[in-house]
Amino acid sequence: MTRRRTNEAQTELFATPVHVEPLDPKATLGGSTRVERLWRVRIGDGGGTHLVFHDRHGTYCEEHGRACRAVRLVVNP
Secondary structure (H helix, E strand, C coil): CCCCCCCCCCCCCCCCCEEEEEECHHHHHCCCCCCCEEEEEEECCCCCEEEEEEECCEEEECCCECCCHHHHHHHCC
């Protein structure tokens, strides 16, 4: 068994489609929002939608927090 180094990525043979859509935080959340950046992330064709926020608390998914895959996709495209 060959071990991968921690900096080596594994290639996906059947990649899952990912759609990252930047949104205007003021238009979406209102003019008084403190959210600096906002994204809608769809993973897979039938998968759910994640809202990813970036504000003074950092970058996080509305539903799953910082550990969500959608956050990693936005931070490291």
